[in-house]
Amino acid sequence: MDTKQKIKDVLVNLLKVKPEELKDDAKLYESIGVDSTEMVETVIALEKAFGAKLSPKEITKFCSINDIEKIIQSKI
Amino acid sequence: MNNKIAITGIGVVAPSGIGKRQFWANIKSGRSFIKKITRFDASKYPSHIAGQIDELEKYSHVSERLLKKIDAFSHMALIASELALQDAGIDIKNEDPNLVGIFLGNAIGGWLYAETELRDMYIEGREGVSPYMASAWFPAAPQGQVSIYYGIKGFSKTIVADRASSLEAIGYANKTLSKGKLNMILAGGMEAPVTPYALLCCNTYGGLSEDNQHPETAYRPFDKNRSGFVIGEGAGIMVLENTARAKKRGANIFAVISGYSSTCDGVNRINPAGDGKQLSRAIKTALAQAETNPQEIDYISLDGLAVDTWDESEACAIKDVFGKDAKNIPASCPKSMFGNLLGASGALDTISTILSMENSLVAPTINLDNPEPTGLNYITKEAKEHKIKKALIISRGRGGINSALVIEKP
Numbered sequence: 430m431d432t433k434q435k436i437k438d439v440l441v442n443l444l445k446v447k448p449e450e451l452k453d454d455a456k457l458y459e460s461i462g463v464d465s466t467e468m469v470e471t472v473i474a475l476e477k478a479f480g481a482k483l484s485p486k487e488i489t490k491f492c493s494i495n496d497i498e499k500i501i502q503s504k505i
Numbered sequence: 506m507n508n509k510i511a512i513t514g515i516g517v518v519a520p521s522g523i524g525k526r527q528f529w530a531n532i533k534s535g536r537s538f539i540k541k542i543t544r545f546d547a548s549k550y551p552s553h554i555a556g557q558i559d560e561l562e563k564y565s566h567v568s569e570r571l572l573k574k575i576d577a578f579s580h581m582a583l584i585a586s587e588l589a590l591q592d593a594g595i596d597i598k599n600e601d602p603n604l605v606g607i608f609l610g611n612a613i614g615g616w617l618y619a620e621t622e623l624r625d626m627y628i629e630g631r632e633g634v635s636p637y638m639a640s641a642w643f644p645a646a647p648q649g650q651v652s653i654y655y656g657i658k659g660f661s662k663t664i665v666a667d668r669a670s671s672l673e674a675i676g677y678a679n680k681t682l683s684k685g686k687l688n689m690i691l692a693g694g695m696e697a698p699v700t701p702y703a704l705l706c707c708n709t710y711g712g713l714s715e716d717n718q719h720p721e722t723a724y725r726p727f728d729k730n731r732s733g734f735v736i737g738e739g740a741g742i743m744v745l746e747n748t749a750r751a752k753k754r755g756a757n758i759f760a761v762i763s764g765y766s767s768t769c770d771g772v773n774r775i776n777p778a779g780d781g782k783q784l785s786r787a788i789k790t791a792l793a794q795a796e797t798n799p800q801e802i803d804y805i806s807l808d809g810l811a812v813d814t815w816d817e818s819e820a821c822a823i824k825d826v827f828g829k830d831a832k833n834i835p836a837s838c839p840k841s842m843f844g845n846l847l848g849a850s851g852a853l854d855t856i857s858t859i860l861s862m863e864n865s866l867v868a869p870t871i872n873l874d875n876p877e878p879t880g881l882n883y884i885t886k887e888a889k890e891h892k893i894k895k896a897l898i899i900s901r902g903r904g905g906i907n908s909a910l911v912i913e914k915p
Contacts, residue, residue: 445570466574469636 432505433498435478440494443474451494458490465490481505509761510682511751511915514593514744516585516693517856520556520737521843523564524588529860531842532868533888537721538843539735545701552713554720555699556737556844574637575650576615578697581740582647583654586691590655593744593756595689597655606659606687607651608678609742610670610694611644612848612902616703618642644848647695647740659687665848667902668808669767670694671741672851672910676765678745688750693852695740707736707847710775710903712812722872724845726809726838727816729877734811737844741852748915758915759859763895764795770905776814777905781822784907788826788897795911797895799827802834802911804867804896805881806854809838810845819899820878822907835891837884839868851900851908862893862914 522528547553671694
């Protein structure tokens with residue numbers, strides 16, 4: 430499975446959003462109205478899914494899925 | 506009348522029914538909804554019976570995304586709020602959000618969520634804890650969730666005063682509306698104590714019935730063979746607004762609030778004063794505010810903890826206020842059917858009273874076979890036809906908190 434799809438799966442399972450709500454190039458805040466507490470949970474879930482050390486300071490609600498993909502690919 | 510605060514919407518989530526029709530149908534028939542706890546293995550607790558609500562999500566429009574962030578007591582408050590607003594015919598979108606408030610009572614917080622996360626913290630460490638824990642468990646969480654859900658932005662409060670919390674919240678809401686600070690308020694309370702740790706706390710506090718072999722007859726307020734109270738979970742939330750506004754929009758006014766008062770005994774951290782003098786003072790002050798003589802009250806909703814000191818001091822206070830009329834005024838404690846909802850109990854008592862008033866039928870106290878103390882007109886076993894124009898509702902909390910509310914038919 431490619432990185433982007435895996436990120437989307439994490440978001441869908443964790444936040445209970447519909448897959449079609451996710452947009453590759455839109456900020457998570459804009460596409461699914463994610464809040465800062467949801468982002469804390471999301472970063473932890475992404476760390477577990479990719480086995481990488483991620484920071485809530487770099488993966489924020491202002492990141493798009495494309496942005497998150499780049500950050501994760503730079504660490505794995 | 507136009508200055509008084511009207512109750513125009515009722516939302517109830519209780520073991521004996523979700524929605525006022527189902528709730529009323531069950532309490533007027535005198536059916537018990539106290540059962541052995543099935544949510545978790547409670548068999549080792551001294552008291553392991555309760556009024557429990559199952560399959561709450563069936564009645565809910567709350568998204569799965571939100572549900573994972575909130576405790577059951579917030580979920581119950583969201584459902585009760587929705588039912589109350591529907592009942593009142595109010596769409597919050599058409600209201601000025603700055604002039605809508607929420608006043609809710611709660612005693613113990615959202616322990617189902619808290620316990621689960623604390624367990625995870627000790628097993629998995631810091632990262633095993635949901636970040637929503639911080640905003641899910643505390644007593645004001647339902648107020649926050651309801652305000653976010655409806656975009657409510659007016660002056661709001663959560664009252665924590667043990668079992669008197671929600672009657673105090675209604676009293677506070679009444680006072681706020683009377684000052685013209687807001688257009689409408691969602692007022693009431695919610696409680697979800699059927700969880701392992703909350704049940705342990707309730708057991709430690711004492712006063713719970715340990716008659717686990719006979720759940721349906723365990724809660725026996727004012728009965729000679731009483732053995733303590735039984736907890737229940739749920740929420741009761743009402744729409745309160747100025748009577749003039751309610752009339753202008755053609756709302757159905759179920760009742761108006763005419764008096765409220767609260768006092769403290771200040772004698773013991775758990776028990777009330779045995780003489781009931783401060784409860785008596787609360788009732789007298791509420792009646793004076795309602796410009797009502799004791800003789801005009803034609804129904805009393807009893808607190809009825811089914812613990813000797815509490816029942817005796819409550820009866821003492823009623824006799825002090827009503828004198829020889831105490832033996833004539835119908836009085837009952839319908840929560841004997843579904844459990845004591847602690848911080849939400851006063852709201853449920855108010856709703857039961859309004860429904861009794863509306864149907865000219867007093868919901869009974871069940872399991873009351875041998876009254877003790879005597880001298881009150883206990884309505885027992887089955888509902889009794891009786892027109893109610895003015896009613897008194899009594900709610901009391903640990904450490905001697907005494908609240909009294911007077912409502913009347915418009």
